[in-house]
Amino acid sequence: MNLDATKPLLSEAQEDYLKAIYQLGEGGTVTPLALAERMRVRPASVTGMLKKLAALGLVEYAPYRGVRLTPAGLRVALEVVRHHRLLEAFLAKALGFSWERVHEEADRLEHHISEEFEERISELLGHPERDPHGDPIPTPELTLPHARGPRLTETEPGEYRVQRVHAQDADALRVFERLALTPGKPVKVLERTPLGVRIGGEAGRLLLPAELAEVLEVTSR
Amino acid sequence: MNLDATKPLLSEAQEDYLKAIYQLGEGGTVTPLALAERMRVRPASVTGMLKKLAALGLVEYAPYRGVRLTPAGLRVALEVVRHHRLLEAFLAKALGFSWERVHEEADRLEHHISEEFEERISELLGHPERDPHGDPIPTPELTLPHARGPRLTETEPGEYRVQRVHAQDADALRVFERLALTPGKPVKVLERTPLGVRIGGEAGRLLLPAELAEVLEVTSR
C-alpha cells in the first residue's frame, strides 16, 4: 500500500503519451510505431501504455487499429500543452531564456506546476496567446482559437509575416534566429523554386532551402 | 535497457532523503525512524534507500548505528535546499504566491529546475539571502553564511525583530501572518511566563503560547 495521499491522477508518462497522441494525430488516429518513435521507446512498450490509457477512458484503442484520444484524453492533452506553452513564454519573456532552450526546460516542468502557478504566469505575461515559437496557447477552458496559416513552401510571391516556427530542435532554432525568421518578423516571398524559396527579410535576401521553408508557418501582410 | 540518455544523476526520492537527513541531522547522525516519519514512509523502506545512498558514497551508514551525510551528500542536500528556498522566494515575490503556499509548490519543483533556471530567478530577485520564512538560502558555492538567532522563548525582555519562522504548516503560517509576526517585523518581548511570551508587535499586545513562540527565531534590535 502507498501512504502518499497526494498522488497526481495521471503519471508523467501517461501525460506525455496523451500529449504525443494529440500532437501526432491532430484529432485523428495514431499508430503505435509513430508513438514509439516520438516517445523514444520500443513499440512493445507502447502497447502496454495504450491499454492502461484505454482502461482509464482517455483513449480509444483497438489492437492493430491505432489510437485516438477520447474527449477526456483530449482535455488532458490540452492541459499539458497549455502548461508547456505558457512555461515557454514565461521562461523566454520573464526569465530571459533563449528561445532554443525553453522547450527542454518546459518539457521537464510542465508536469509539476500547479493550476495556481499556471494562472500566475499567465497573468504576469498578460495572458499571451502564443509561445515563443508562435504555437498557440490553449485557453484555460482548453480551446485553441487560432487558425493555421500556410507554410512558406505553399505561398505565392508576396508579403507575409512569420507566424509560427514548427521546430523544436535547438540547432534549427538558432538558424532561424540568425536569419531573423522568428514569429512576428516580415518575410517577402520572391520566388518558389524546386530547391527552396527565395525570400527577402530583415536579414536580407536568400534562398531558403525547402526543408527549412517548410517549417515556417506564415500569415498574410 | 533504457534508451533515455537524459537521466538525472539522482532520483527525486534520493534527493529527498539527502535533504531530510541534512535537515534532521544538522551535520550529525539521524535515525531511520526519524527519517521514516519525515519521509512518510515505513522504516523498512528507509533501510533499502540508505544502502543505495551509502553505495553511492553520499551517506555513511552502519546498520543499527544511524546515518550521516558524507561531504558529497551534503553538497547534494545543499543544492536541493538552495533550489527549494530560491523557489519559495521566487514564488512569493515574483509570482505573488501567499507565503503559506510556497512550500508545497517549491517541494514539487525543486527537483526539476535546471541550473540556468536557478541562476535566472536568483538574479531576478537580486540574489536574495533568505526565503519568505527567513530561512537562509545557500550560496551557489553551497555555503550557508547566516548564524542562528535565539528563539522567542529564550529571549530576555527587549526589542527584537523576527528573523525566521520555523514552521511549514500552512495553518500555523496563516496565524503568524495575521499576528504580523513574519520575517523583518519588530517584536517587543515584555515578559516570559510558563505559558508563553507576552509580546508587543505591530498587531498589538498578546500572550504568545510557548508552542508558537518557540518557532520564532529573532535577532536583536
Added chain:
DNA sequence: ATAATTATTTAGGCTCACCTAAATTCCGTC
C-alpha cells in the same frame, strides 16, 4: 542481569514504465 519494549533489518511482494525476444496480424504484391 534479565525481561520487556522499541528500533531496525530481512524476506518476500507489488506497481510502474520500461526492456528483449518470440509470436501474431496486417497489407501489398504476385
Added chain:
DNA sequence: GACGGAATTTAGGTGAGCCTAAATAATTAT
C-alpha cells in the same frame, strides 16, 4: 488467394521505490 515483409502484440524480465510481516538487535525498566 497465398506469401513475405512490416507492424504490432504477447510473454517474460528488470530496477526503483514502496509495502507487510516476521526476525533480530538495541535499549530501557525491573
